[in-house]
Amino acid sequence: MIFMASKYAEQSGHGVPTIVEKYGREVFSFDDGMIKVSIPLAYDREEVTERKNRVFLRKGLTKNQEQVLDYLKSNPMATLQEAASGCELSLGGVKKICLKLQEIGVLEREGSKRDGQWIVK
Numbered sequence: 001m002i003f004m005a006s007k008y009a010e011q012s013g014h015g016v017p018t019i020v021e022k023y024g025r026e027v028f029s030f031d032d033g034m035i036k037v038s039i040p041l042a043y044d045r046e047e048v049t050e051r052k053n054r055v056f057l058r059k060g061l062t063k064n065q066e067q068v069l070d071y072l073k074s075n076p077m078a079t080l081q082e083a084a085s086g087c088e089l090s091l092g093g094v095k096k097i098c099l100k101l102q103e104i105g106v107l108e109r110e111g112s113k114r115d116g117q118w119i120v121k
Contacts, residue, residue: 019037019039023039023040027039027040050105053105054105054106054121057104057105057106058106061101061106064087064089064093064097065097065100065101067087067089068083068087068089068094068097068098068101069101069106069107069120071083071086071087072098072107072118072120073118073120075118076117076118076119076120077117077118078118079113080094080095080098083098105121106120106121107119107120107121108121
């Protein structure tokens, strides 16, 4: 019935060949005596696109950037001085790294410098 409503099938039963032609056989799976059809969306939702972009951007981070990001993820209430000490980097270096990470959208500061917290995306 769903295939008929979405114009993938007619009364004559042409829906399955049409789906296979457009999406391939991999959209079909068989489990517990049922046929499951997973038709992909024609577009990604905004949050999916943002997540994919963050994953892509994280792959290009330097060792120090990864280290600071991991530290702030584990210690979201940490100050920059604490992050510098924890990562064994200079305070100036950590400031630059945090600015860069915020610029590319993988790190966010919520609240004030004193009472805020780091959000790793």
